[in-house]
Amino acid sequence: MRRYRLYGFLLVLTAMVLFLFGMSGYHYYVKTTGKAVRLKTEPVDPRSLFRGDYVRLNYTVNRVERSEVNGDIKVTPGETLYVLLTKTGNHWTAKSLHASPPDPGGKTAAVLRGYYRGADGESVLLEYPSIESYFVPEGTGKKLERLRGKGLLVEVALGSDGYPVIKELIPPESAK
Amino acid sequence: MGSSDADWRDWFQDQLEKWRREGLIDESTHSELRQRYSNSFGPSSDGSSNRLIYTIGLLGSILLGIGIILFIAANWQYLAPFTKTLILVGGVVLFYSSGYYLTFRREGFDATGSSLIFVGHLAYGSAIWLIAQTYHLGEHYPNGYLHWFVGVLAMSTVLALPSGAALSSLLLVAWVAMEHLLYLNPAPLFLLLAVCQFALTYRLRSRTALATSVLAVGIWTLPVFSDWPEDPGFIGQYGLVIATVTATTYWLAEAHRGASVRKSFGTIFQWFSLLGFIAVVLPYSFTLDNDITIAVAPEPLSSWAIAKLSLLGVVALASALVVFLTTDRYGLTGLEVVGTLLFWLIAWWGWSSHFGTTPFAIAVNLIGYVLSLGLVVKGYRAKDRTNLIWGLSAFSLLTLVRYFDMSWELMSRSAFFISGGIVLILVSFVFEYVRREMLDRMGVLS
Numbered sequence: 001m002r003r004y005r006l007y008g009f010l011l012v013l014t015a016m017v018l019f020l021f022g023m024s025g026y027h028y029y030v031k032t033t034g035k036a037v038r039l040k041t042e043p044v045d046p047r048s049l050f051r052g053d054y055v056r057l058n059y060t061v062n063r064v065e066r067s068e069v070n071g072d073i074k075v076t077p078g079e080t081l082y083v084l085l086t087k088t089g090n091h092w093t094a095k096s097l098h099a100s101p102p103d104p105g106g107k108t109a110a111v112l113r114g115y116y117r118g119a120d121g122e123s124v125l126l127e128y129p130s131i132e133s134y135f136v137p138e139g140t141g142k143k144l145e146r147l148r149g150k151g152l153l154v155e156v157a158l159g160s161d162g163y164p165v166i167k168e169l170i171p172p173e174s175a176k
Numbered sequence: 177m178g179s180s181d182a183d184w185r186d187w188f189q190d191q192l193e194k195w196r197r198e199g200l201i202d203e204s205t206h207s208e209l210r211q212r213y214s215n216s217f218g219p220s221s222d223g224s225s226n227r228l229i230y231t232i233g234l235l236g237s238i239l240l241g242i243g244i245i246l247f248i249a250a251n252w253q254y255l256a257p258f259t260k261t262l263i264l265v266g267g268v269v270l271f272y273s274s275g276y277y278l279t280f281r282r283e284g285f286d287a288t289g290s291s292l293i294f295v296g297h298l299a300y301g302s303a304i305w306l307i308a309q310t311y312h313l314g315e316h317y318p319n320g321y322l323h324w325f326v327g328v329l330a331m332s333t334v335l336a337l338p339s340g341a342a343l344s345s346l347l348l349v350a351w352v353a354m355e356h357l358l359y360l361n362p363a364p365l366f367l368l369l370a371v372c373q374f375a376l377t378y379r380l381r382s383r384t385a386l387a388t389s390v391l392a393v394g395i396w397t398l399p400v401f402s403d404w405p406e407d408p409g410f411i412g413q414y415g416l417v418i419a420t421v422t423a424t425t426y427w428l429a430e431a432h433r434g435a436s437v438r439k440s441f442g443t444i445f446q447w448f449s450l451l452g453f454i455a456v457v458l459p460y461s462f463t464l465d466n467d468i469t470i471a472v473a474p475e476p477l478s479s480w481a482i483a484k485l486s487l488l489g490v491v492a493l494a495s496a497l498v499v500f501l502t503t504d505r506y507g508l509t510g511l512e513v514v515g516t517l518l519f520w521l522i523a524w525w526g527w528s529s530h531f532g533t534t535p536f537a538i539a540v541n542l543i544g545y546v547l548s549l550g551l552v553v554k555g556y557r558a559k560d561r562t563n564l565i566w567g568l569s570a571f572s573l574l575t576l577v578r579y580f581d582m583s584w585e586l587m588s589r590s591a592f593f594i595s596g597g598i599v600l601i602l603v604s605f606v607f608e609y610v611r612r613e614m615l616d617r618m619g620v621l622s
Contacts, residue, residue: 005335009272012334013268013331021261135310
């Protein structure tokens with residue numbers, strides 16, 4: 001009995017450690033090996049009970065025009081969609097929207113994975129939960145929020161499946 | 177540990193010597209007793225220097241620990257993400273391992289060890305949130321609670337510590353509430369998790385875990401078995417769902433009375449059924465033309481909603497049947513069976529038809545009074561204080577509500593408050609008198 005308890009304890013503890021490392025490792029891997037793109041964003045400053053201060057990031061790619069939808073896509077909220085990104089000046093914008101991962105086919109294109117949220121007039125609304133929150137030291141959220149409309153960029157690393165991870169925030173003066 | 181232990185030890189050793197000299201115990205018994213109690217009172221008087229060393233060491237560890245925590249906290253934002261992860265995972269491993277060692281491998285450190293394991297549970301939750309913060313993860317917020325719950329549940333199942341079971345039940349509540357309130361997600365996974373949580377709760381016999389787990393089931397049941405929030409008749413369905421849950425918890429309370437599980441579990445179910453009873457009877461007993469009574473007779477329901485509610489009815493009746501078949505029927509009266517059935521049927525009738533609110537309110541009031549008086553009778557006959565006090569409380573509450581409901585429109589405000597005060601005093605006096613009288617008689621009878 002005593003031995004089984006020890007084995008059980010070690011098993012659960014190992015599973016916990018693997019889960020925590022897995023949670024961290026996957027994002028670390030994408031962050032260090034993924035293709036880096038810069039997206040235009042508008043920050044808002046809320047607060048999370050357990051995680052402290054953060055800014056909520058809304059991207060221009062959260063909204064894709066219906067004319068950019070590739071083929072006839074029928075989706076319900078929460079379903080996965082893929083945005084083909086193309087480089088425009090100092091940041092990347094949505095070129096087309098796909099139901100399955102498209103082939104980026106070049107250095108100036110990349111695939112971003114998102115989820116269908118709904119429609120608004122001529123726009124399709126998407127969400128990217130893994131890059132829409134940016135946690136900051138306490139009290140600094142407002143400072144970032146003041147950069148709304150001033151061309152704040154976010155450098156995002158994209159995994160091979162289009163999964164995005166935030167690398168860093170690029171202030172307007174550094175966004176060349 | 178203090179001088180009293182040392183005094184006791186000295187006294188006990190003196191007594192042992194005396195018993196040996198007087199021939200009450202032989203040499204081997206003397207040495208066995210000495211051996212057995214040698215560790216019970218802390219280190220012996222010649223071990224006082226060891227105690228000092230132990231205290232200094234403990235103080236040193238605390239200072240070192242605080243220093244490390246402050247250093248990490250001050251530099252947290254400058255640490256690399258992977259270093260942060262290592263520190264968090266290291267903390268989890270350290271707390272759990274030291275807790276395990278002290279609880280199960282060292283004699284006399286159970287309390288410290290259990291506390292460290294509990295800190296390990298908290299450290300695991302903190303690690304989940306802080307890693308999410310480190311990598312800016314905002315994906316489906318309730319999942320943080322879900323992963324935390326699974327970890328704590330698994331660890332508590334292995335180590336069989338009730339504090340962990342209580343924490344996991346609390347996390348189950350947090351998770352299911354978040355899924356329902358923030359994401360309107362029915363979360364069918366809850367059923368599996370709840371089964372595991374209840375299994376652990378019953379194994380460890382944790383009252384806190386049981387109360388919280390029942391609450392989690394209530395939170396999960398309400399939106400899942402009604403068409404909330406899409407259906408405007410939600411409040412009508414809400415009454416039906418609560419009525420069924422109330423009946424089920426009542427029968428579960430009865431089942432625990434005759435079962436081998438701790439009787440206190442039955443009391444917890446009893447309290448939930450009281451709360452459910454009040455939650456159903458009070459809102460539906462009004463005849464005023466308010467939002468609640470309008471919602472009692474909503475638009476016809478979808479067949480899916482009817483199927484779900486019928487299933488709940490079957491659960492309530494099946495639980496009653498199981499109690500009848502498996503317990504010794506101690507204290508059961510036909511009144512409760514008829515009451516449960518009638519309550520459910522009338523709730524269904526009032527909600528699904530358009531007969532108007534007055535006959536429905538009258539029926540609900542009648543049933544409320546019959547059930548509360550039935551509880552008083554049952555409590556008195558079975559010498560069950562909880563049922564007795566319960567029935568009297570419900571009866572008084574219904575009477576007070578009816579008084580305020582009916583007299584608000586009829587009297588001038590000053591007369592209303594004066595007579596209301598008199599009614600309250602009278603009710604409290606009668607309640608206290610009847611309660612004392614019955615409890616006294618029960619005491620005499622027993």
